Amino acid sequence: MYAGGNIEVAxxxxxxxxxxxxxxxxxxxxxxxxxxxxGLGVGLALKAGLWNIGAQGQLLVGMVxxxxxxxxxxxLPWPVLxxxxxxxxxxxxxxxxxxxxILRVKFGANEIVVTILLNVVAVNFAFYMLSGPIKSSxxxxxxxxxxxxxxxxxxxxxxxxxxxxxxxxxxxxIGIILYLVVERTxxxxxxxxxxxxTETARYAGIRINRVMAITMLAxxxxxxxxxxxxxxxxxxxxxxxxxxxxxxxxxIICALVGRKHMLGIGLASFFFAYMTxxxxxxxxxxxxxxxxxxxxxxIMMFGILLGYYLTERKYLV
Amino acid sequence: MSVPLSDVLxxxxxxxIQLSPFYLFxxxxxxxxxxxxxxxxxxxxIMLMSLMTSFVVDYTTGNPWVALLVAIGVAGLIGAFFALxxxxxxxxxxxSGLAIYLFGLGLSFVIFTVVYPSGVTTNYVSLPPLIxxxxxxxxxxxxxxxxxxxxxxxxxxxxxxxxxxTRTSLGLRVRAVGENPKAADNMxxxxxxxxxxxxxxxALMFGVAGFYFAGNFVPGxxxxxxxGRGFIVxxxxxxxxxxxxxxxxxALSFNVVYAxxxxxxxxxxxxxxxxxxxxxxxxxxxxxxxxxxxGRRARPxxxxxxPYRKG
Numbered sequence: 001m002y003a004g005g006n007i008e009v010a011x012x013x014x015x016x017x018x019x020x021x022x023x024x025x026x027x028x029x030x031x032x033x034x035x036x037x038x039g040l041g042v043g044l045a046l047k048a049g050l051w052n053i054g055a056q057g058q059l060l061v062g063m064v065x066x067x068x069x070x071x072x073x074x075x076l077p078w079p080v081l082x083x084x085x086x087x088x089x090x091x092x093x094x095x096x097x098x099x100x101x102i103l104r105v106k107f108g109a110n111e112i113v114v115t116i117l118l119n120v121v122a123v124n125f126a127f128y129m130l131s132g133p134i135k136s137s138x139x140x141x142x143x144x145x146x147x148x149x150x151x152x153x154x155x156x157x158x159x160x161x162x163x164x165x166x167x168x169x170x171x172x173x174i175g176i177i178l179y180l181v182v183e184r185t186x187x188x189x190x191x192x193x194x195x196x197x198t199e200t201a202r203y204a205g206i207r208i209n210r211v212m213a214i215t216m217l218a219x220x221x222x223x224x225x226x227x228x229x230x231x232x233x234x235x236x237x238x239x240x241x242x243x244x245x246x247x248x249x250x251x252i253i254c255a256l257v258g259r260k261h262m263l264g265i266g267l268a269s270f271f272f273a274y275m276t277x278x279x280x281x282x283x284x285x286x287x288x289x290x291x292x293x294x295x296x297x298x299i300m301m302f303g304i305l306l307g308y309y310l311t312e313r314k315y316l317v
Numbered sequence: 318m319s320v321p322l323s324d325v326l327x328x329x330x331x332x333x334i335q336l337s338p339f340y341l342f343x344x345x346x347x348x349x350x351x352x353x354x355x356x357x358x359x360x361x362x363i364m365l366m367s368l369m370t371s372f373v374v375d376y377t378t379g380n381p382w383v384a385l386l387v388a389i390g391v392a393g394l395i396g397a398f399f400a401l402x403x404x405x406x407x408x409x410x411x412x413s414g415l416a417i418y419l420f421g422l423g424l425s426f427v428i429f430t431v432v433y434p435s436g437v438t439t440n441y442v443s444l445p446p447l448i449x450x451x452x453x454x455x456x457x458x459x460x461x462x463x464x465x466x467x468x469x470x471x472x473x474x475x476x477x478x479x480x481x482x483t484r485t486s487l488g489l490r491v492r493a494v495g496e497n498p499k500a501a502d503n504m505x506x507x508x509x510x511x512x513x514x515x516x517x518x519x520a521l522m523f524g525v526a527g528f529y530f531a532g533n534f535v536p537g538x539x540x541x542x543x544x545g546r547g548f549i550v551x552x553x554x555x556x557x558x559x560x561x562x563x564x565x566x567x568a569l570s571f572n573v574v575y576a577x578x579x580x581x582x583x584x585x586x587x588x589x590x591x592x593x594x595x596x597x598x599x600x601x602x603x604x605x606x607x608x609x610x611x612g613r614r615a616r617p618x619x620x621x622x623x624p625y626r627k628g
Binding site for chain 1: 358362402406407408409411412413415416417418419420421422423424426427430431540544545548549551552555592594595597598601602604605608609613615617
C-alpha cells in the first residue's frame with residue numbers, strides 16, 4: 001500500500017534519519033555545500049535584479065570542466081593540477097554565464113530566457129563530453145561515465161571519523177567574505193540601486209553594466225565551483241546520474257528564502273539540505289518515489305514566502 | 318544508405334507541423350498572461366500535471382476528449398492558485414512560478430507511479446488523424462492530413478489570440494493593465510481581475526499543451542518528460558516580441574531546425590550518446606543566435622513582473 005505508512009515512522013524518517021542513518025550527515029553537508037555555493041551566486045545576481053535561472057547549467061559545465069582539466073592537463077604536477085581542476089570548474093561556469101551576461105549588457109536580452117535556454121544546451125553538452133572526450137576507456141557496460149578520481153585528487157575529510165570535507169569550511173568562508181564585500185561596502189548600495197531601478201542607478205552615476213557583469217559572472221563562477229566541490233568532495237566520477245537532479249532550482253529557492261542575504265542563504269541552504277535528505281528518506285520508507293521531494297520543496301517555498309508576506313504585508317522577496 | 322531527398326523533406330515538414338502546436342497552445346497562453354503583466358514560469362509544471370492526468374484519464378476511459386477536459390481542469394486549478402499568489406498576494410512571480418514548476422515536476426511523477434506502479438500497461442488512445450486514409454494522398458497527406466484536429470485548432474487559436482489582443486475591448490484591457498495599470502485603473506478597469514483572468518486563460522492553454530504533448534511527442538509518461546521544452550516557449554514569445562503571428566513563425570522555425578537535425582541524426586546513423594547530442598543542441602543554439610537579431614527590438618509589457626496594488 002502506498003501512503004499507508006505510519007505517521008511516527010514518517011516523521012522520524014523526515015527529522016531523525018538525516019542524522020541517525022549512516023551517511024546521512026555526510027549527505028547533508030554535501031547538499032549544503034552545493035546549495036550554498038550556487039545559492040550565493042543566485043543571490044548575488046538577484047541583488048542587482050538579475051535572475052540566474054541557469055545555475056544548473058553552469059554547475060554541469062563546471063563538473064565537465066573538472067574532468068576536462070584532469071584529462072587534458074594531466075601532465076601538470078599534482079598540486080598544480082589539483083588547483084587547476086577547481087579553478088577550471090569555476091572558469092567553466094563563468095564562461096557559460098558569459099553568454100547571457102554579454103547578451104544582456106550588449107543587447108539588452110532578457111537573462112531569464114537565455115539562462116533557461118542554456119540549461120538545455122548544457123545538458124546536451126555534458127552528455128556529449130561524457131560520451132566522448134572525457135569518457136572512461138574502461139567502461140564495461142551501461143551508461144557512459146568518466147574515470148574515477150584517484151585519492152590525491154579528492155577533497156579530504158577534516159576528521160577521519162566524520163565524513164565532512166574541507167569543502168564545508170571553505171564554502172562558509174566564501175559566504176563570509178561575500179557577506180563582507182557585498183553587505184559592508186558601497187557595492188551593496190550600487191547593486192541594490194541597479195536592482196531597484198536602472199533609471200535611478202543611471203542618475204546616480206552607477207556603472208550599471210559593470211555591476212550587472214560582475215554579479216552575473218561571479219554567479220556563474222560560484223555555480224561552476226559547486227561542480228568541483230561536488231565531484232572532488234563526494235561523487236569522484238561524472239555520470240548521467242550526476243545531472244539528473246535540478247540542484248540549480250533548489251539554489252534559487254535557498255537564495256529567495258535566505259532573502260538574498262549572503263549569510264541567510266547559508267541558513268536556508270542548511271535547512272533545505274537537511275529537509276531534502278529527510279524527505280528522500282521518508283519517501284523511501286513510505287515506498288513513494290523520491291521525486292516527491294520536488295513537490296515538497298515547491299510547497300515549502302510557498303509556505304515560507306507566504307509567511308514572509310503575512311509578517312510584512314509587502315512585496316514578497 | 319540512400320534515402321530520397323523528397324522523403325527527408327516531407328519527414329521534416331511533417332514533424333514540424335506535428336510538434337509546433339504544443340508550442341503554439343503554450344505560447345498563446347503565455348502571451349495573453351504576460352501582456353497583462355504576469356509571467357507564469359510554472360508553465361512546465363502545469364503542463365506536466367495536465368500531461369500526466371491526460372495519460373491516466375485516457376488509459377482509464379479510453380476517451381481522449383474526456384482526458385482533454387480533465388487536463389484543462391487540473392491546469393485551471395493550479396493556474397488559479399498561481400494567480401492568487403502572484404496577483405492577490407503579490408508574491409514574486411518568478412518565485413511562485415518556480416515553486417509551481419517544482420510542485421508539478423514532483424507530484425506528476427509521484428501520482429503516475431502510484432496509479433501505475435509497474436509502468437504503462439494500457440495503450441494510449443490518441444485523437445484520430447484529420448483524414449483516416451491520409452496515406453493515399455501524396456505529400457499533403459503526410460504533412461497535413463495526418464495531424465489531428467488539435468493541430469488545426471492551434472492555428473485557429475493563433476488567429477483568435479491576435480484578434481482578441483488587438484480588436485476586442487477585453488483584449489485591449491489586458492494589454493492596458495500590463496502596459497500601464499495605474500492609467501487603466503483610473504479608467505475604471507479592475508486591474509487585478511483582468512490579470513487574474515489572463516493568467517487563468519494562460520494556465521488553461523498550458524493544460525491543452527500538456528494534453529497535446531501526451532498524444533504527439535513521447536509515448537508514455539516518464540519523469541521530467543517535457544525536459545525544458547515548456548520553458549522554451551518563454552524564449553519563443555520573447556523573440557516574437559509578444560506577438561501571436563511572430564510566435565507562430567518562431568515555433569515553426571525552431572521545429573524545422575529540430576526536425577532537420579533529428580532526421581539528419583537518424584539518417585547519418587550516429588550511435589546513441591555520441592555526436593547526436595551535439596546536434597540536439599542546434600535548435601536551442603539557433604534560438605540563441607536570434608537574440609542579437611530580434612531580441613534587440615523586443616520590448617516587454619512595461620509592468621511585466623510588477624504586482625499592482627490599488628491606491
